[in-house]
Amino acid sequence: MYYDLLVKIKNAAQAKKEGLQTRFSIFDFAVLKALHGAGFIHDVQKKNVGKKSFLDIKLRYEGGKPAITGVRFLSKPGRRAYVGYRDVKAVRQGYGVSVLSTPSGVMTNRDARKKKVGGEYLFEIW
Secondary structure, three states, X not given: OHHHHHHHHHHHHHOOOOEEXXXXXXXXXXXXHHHHHHOOEEEEEEEEEOOEEEEEEEEOEEOOEEOOOOEEEOOEOOEOOEEOXXXXXXXXXXXXXXXXXXXXXXXXXXXXXXXXXXXXXXXXXX
């Protein structure tokens, strides 16, 4: 799930790693594409080794500091959080983004407001 993935990315960034590999999941790949579009990771690619698939993630640094400094999970398995597009707010005065799972796919709060679509409020990242 994306919970484990985001914590792995944050820990790798704090340890100044260049990148990391993790198992492939369609949903995780969609979340990483949204983070790539928002500028939090440098690149993400799907790699196949035999019958197994992996995600190859390249981390982004700005001035030697990691682009990802914090993550806050809002929707959890025990308590799902849903939000309409009018209720999507800015994260950290616009320095962060939130990621939503919508009927149109996984997207950031900025894209959700542009397309006027709401959904499950997954997490905030800054």
